[in-house]
Amino acid sequence: MIIVALAVVLxxxxxxxxxxxRRAGRGEAGERARVARAERLRxxxxxxxxxxxxxxxxxxxxxxGTVATVxxxxxxARPMSSQTIQPVNTSRDxxxxxxVSGSMTEVDVEVLSVFEELLEDFEGExxxxxxxxxxxxxxFPLTDDYDFIREHLASIKESFDYVDQIPEHWVGTLxxxxxxxxxxxxAACTMGFDRPDDERSRSVIFATDNEINGASIVTLEEAAGxxxxxxxxxxxxxxxxxxxxxxxxxxxxxxxxxGGAAYGLRDTTTVSDIVTEVQExxxxxxxxxxQVVWTDTPNLWIVVLSVALLSFAVVLWRVRL
Numbered sequence: 001m002i003i004v005a006l007a008v009v010l011x012x013x014x015x016x017x018x019x020x021x022r023r024a025g026r027g028e029a030g031e032r033a034r035v036a037r038a039e040r041l042r043x044x045x046x047x048x049x050x051x052x053x054x055x056x057x058x059x060x061x062x063x064x065g066t067v068a069t070v071x072x073x074x075x076x077a078r079p080m081s082s083q084t085i086q087p088v089n090t091s092r093d094x095x096x097x098x099x100v101s102g103s104m105t106e107v108d109v110e111v112l113s114v115f116e117e118l119l120e121d122f123e124g125e126x127x128x129x130x131x132x133x134x135x136x137x138x139x140f141p142l143t144d145d146y147d148f149i150r151e152h153l154a155s156i157k158e159s160f161d162y163v164d165q166i167p168e169h170w171v172g173t174l175x176x177x178x179x180x181x182x183x184x185x186x187a188a189c190t191m192g193f194d195r196p197d198d199e200r201s202r203s204v205i206f207a208t209d210n211e212i213n214g215a216s217i218v219t220l221e222e223a224a225g226x227x228x229x230x231x232x233x234x235x236x237x238x239x240x241x242x243x244x245x246x247x248x249x250x251x252x253x254x255x256x257x258x259g260g261a262a263y264g265l266r267d268t269t270t271v272s273d274i275v276t277e278v279q280e281x282x283x284x285x286x287x288x289x290x291q292v293v294w295t296d297t298p299n300l301w302i303v304v305l306s307v308a309l310l311s312f313a314v315v316l317w318r319v320r321l
Contacts, residue, residue, distance in 0.1 A: 057319045064312040071305035074298070081297045092201035092281060093142055094122070096129045097189035098156075099208035100169040101180035105160065107239040107265065108169070111207040112157045114237065114271060118205065119149060121275040128192050129153070131169055132185030134176035134214065138192055178214015186223035186254075190232050201281035202230070203260070205274060207237040210251045224254035233281075235274050236262040 042048070096115050100108055119127070126142040127149055140152050159168035176184075189204050204227065210220070218226070227234055236255040238248055252262035261277065263270040 054319070057315055060315050061312065061319065064308050064315060068305060068308035068312055071301050071308055074301045075305060078296055079298055079301065080294045083293050083295070084291070091124045091126055091144065092203065092278060093193055094125055094127045094278060095142070095189045095192050095202075095204045096127065097185060097204050097206045097208075098129070098131045099133070099180055099182070099185060100131045100173055101133045101211075101213070103180060103209055103211045104207075104239070107209075108207075109157050109160050111237060111239070111265065112153055114207075114265065115205070116150065116153055117271050118274065119146060119153075121271065122278075125278075129156075130185075130189045130192050131156070131173060132181065132188060133173040134178050134181055135173055136185050136188035137172035138188075141192065142194060176214075178212075178216070180208070180212050181214060181216035182208055182210055182212050183216040183218040183220045183223040186220065186234065187218050187226055190223070190227045190230055193230070193232065196230070199231075201278070202232045203278050203281075204232055204234045205237065206234050206255070207239075207265070208251070209238065209240050210247045220250065220254050221257075224257040228258045232258060233260040233277075234258040235260045235277060237265050237270070238262055239265040 098104075098108065098111060098115075104111075115129075124144060126144050127146075128142040129139040129149075129152065131137055131139060139156065140148065143149065156169055159170075185208070186204065186206060189206065193200075193202050212220075224234060234255045234257075236251045238251055240247060248262070255262045261273075263273060267273075
């Protein structure tokens, strides 16, 4: 657009020069008014001053017209400037961890409803979901896209209707021997946290009945110790809280080892208590990837164009062209 503007200026100058030469040629061919002693008139100071002002005014018109045309070309070309920004999100990390073994089938939909209820009370936190049976599977990594999270929670809930030949919660969770390998599941959920070198609030909401069937790679106590070493607190959701004292005590002890606690699935204050416990830890800054943002910056050239056009109009009026 700048090249076009310069071309317009050159064309205008060419047309003006051609018209001037043509008019001069016509003046030589036609009759001229004869003025006696014209050289004396040209020698007058007032005449010279008027001629100088005229030349300056015409030169000013040419310069202002050129500036206005070039500025208009620059504005039309949409000048832009870049700015590098690095988004910062102050949040906590929460991994939802769900036992999808056969003994949990009757309560898993209820647990997922609790997860959805928890989601309503969090704002800006990064949340992930891992399910496990004889082997763990990450459904989605840590994200703050809550619409995405709700969509996948709903999808897992629907899989417990067993409409599909292979339900979603079976895919990838039956690749090992045994069932409900609690220690392996908790360890896998702990490993789902990214940015290990950053000091962040990390919590696992761990839903299981603690009814292990088979030999896991790590025990529940070992997995709890691993979570503690990584600064991860475990909050257990126990559907059999109060029914099996030994199982409940083992799960509560593992959670308390990490600085967390165990809650009954159907307790009326479970959700609010977990939310309060998670939010007690200070949210920390999480810096995203640097992004280059381009914005239109025609302001200066718009001012130049406005001033040039206004000055152009004033000079034209003064010269009476």
